[in-house]
Amino acid sequence: MTDKENLKLKLAYVPGLRGVVLSEIKNKTNFEIVGEDKDAFYIEYMDNFEEVKILKTVSRAYLVDRSANYNPFYISNHKSILSDLIKIVKSHNEANSFKSFKINCAGSDSKEILEIKEYIRHEFAVGEKDEADLKIYIAKKDEAWEVGIQITSRPLSLREYKVRNMSGAMDPTIAYSLNYLCELEKYETYLNVFSGSATLMIEAGLNYDNLEKIIGFDNNKEHLSLSVQNIKKAGLIKKANVKEFDVKDQPDLGSFDVITSDLPFGMSISKGEDLESLYKTFIEYCEKHLNEGGRLGVYTSQFKIFESLISRSNFKLEKEVKIDLITNENEYLPVKIMVFGLGNLK
Numbered sequence: 001m002t003d004k005e006n007l008k009l010k011l012a013y014v015p016g017l018r019g020v021v022l023s024e025i026k027n028k029t030n031f032e033i034v035g036e037d038k039d040a041f042y043i044e045y046m047d048n049f050e051e052v053k054i055l056k057t058v059s060r061a062y063l064v065d066r067s068a069n070y071n072p073f074y075i076s077n078h079k080s081i082l083s084d085l086i087k088i089v090k091s092h093n094e095a096n097s098f099k100s101f102k103i104n105c106a107g108s109d110s111k112e113i114l115e116i117k118e119y120i121r122h123e124f125a126v127g128e129k130d131e132a133d134l135k136i137y138i139a140k141k142d143e144a145w146e147v148g149i150q151i152t153s154r155p156l157s158l159r160e161y162k163v164r165n166m167s168g169a170m171d172p173t174i175a176y177s178l179n180y181l182c183e184l185e186k187y188e189t190y191l192n193v194f195s196g197s198a199t200l201m202i203e204a205g206l207n208y209d210n211l212e213k214i215i216g217f218d219n220n221k222e223h224l225s226l227s228v229q230n231i232k233k234a235g236l237i238k239k240a241n242v243k244e245f246d247v248k249d250q251p252d253l254g255s256f257d258v259i260t261s262d263l264p265f266g267m268s269i270s271k272g273e274d275l276e277s278l279y280k281t282f283i284e285y286c287e288k289h290l291n292e293g294g295r296l297g298v299y300t301s302q303f304k305i306f307e308s309l310i311s312r313s314n315f316k317l318e319k320e321v322k323i324d325l326i327t328n329e330n331e332y333l334p335v336k337i338m339v340f341g342l343g344n345l346k
């Protein structure tokens with residue numbers, strides 16, 4: 001059996017969120033960070049995986065083992081290294097959680113990897129699939145090789161409350177981070193403009209009991225209907241409300257301590273709609289409806305347009321986080337979370 005002394009847990013996050021992830025680990029856990037990789041922290045192995053699942057900024061967690069020996073050839077001759085790791089992960093999940101597997105490794109058609117795949121297929125009665133439950137990788141890291149198994153069948157970022165995925169919906173770890181950067185613990189009322197499937201509202205409602213009023217609006221009926229289903233599933237129906245409005249009609253819903261928005265861009269704006277004029281209307285709306293001392297948190301890939309417009313307003317930039325979003329086409333899309341303050345901040 002694998003010597004657990006050598007095992008680590010690897011916590012991977014969206015590129016750019018390092019600072020927020022570090023704060024969350026420090027504030028919520030007593031994990032000691034024992035190493036770092038590109039967009040991931042390593043902590044010592046612990047038997048209770050539930051403790052890792054409380055982290056809302058971590059996208060994926062892996063059980064990893066590392067050695068200078070663990071190249072594919074060595075693993076194919078010492079398959080118990082892999083099977084021991086898989087057994088640990090399986091023991092932390094319900095039976096039948098893993099029906100398919102995928103191995104990520106350079107040279108995945110080599111004789112050694114084909115042999116390893118055949119072994120896993122046979123030993124664990126799982127089929128190979130691209131969108132697999134059991135995710136395995138073998139990767140060269142500096143002078144050593146790392147073998148890793150994702151500890152859950154779905155990424156941690158895929159939240160239970162999502163009834164289905166909406167194209168253009170926000171990654172929940174980014175939504176959590178935007179709310180965190182707005183320092184929601186200091187406030188009571190929260191408005192989400194362009195609420196879509198309600199990711200921001202739900203992440204706020206689930207993580208900040210102090211919020212008394214959470215309201216969102218969107219002009220798309222389908223998005224509104226999905227957001228109501230998500231809110232229900234999250235158990236927030238009494239706390240969070242969505243309404244059908246177009247920001248251009250300047251709906252009067254009162255004033256709020258915090259306004260957040262995953263701004264429309266690309267697919268989520270109507271054909272022929274002028275982004276600049278939409279963003280200008282949004283900023284005017286926020287100036288009217290944000291309380292003095294309140295915060296405005298926005299997220300967009302069109303940050304150049306937004307920055308130029310907001311520089312002419314009363315909002316002062318307080319924090320920003322640049323993120324490299326990986327698109328469905330596996331390309332990097334630069335996006336920004338920006339937090340602005342109005343007047344003297346709390």
Ligand SMILES: C[S@@+](CC[C@H](N)C(=O)[O-])C[C@H]1O[C@@H](n2cnc3c(N)ncnc32)[C@H](O)[C@@H]1O
Nearest residue numbers: 169170194196197199218219220246247262268
């Ligand atoms: C980027 S999406 C928001 C996604 C959301 N954060 C989520 O996680 O599902 C932008 C939303 O803005 C809405 N929208 C676009 N133009 C609008 C307008 N003029 N007034 C209100 N909502 C609008 C779209 O329907 C879409 O749901």
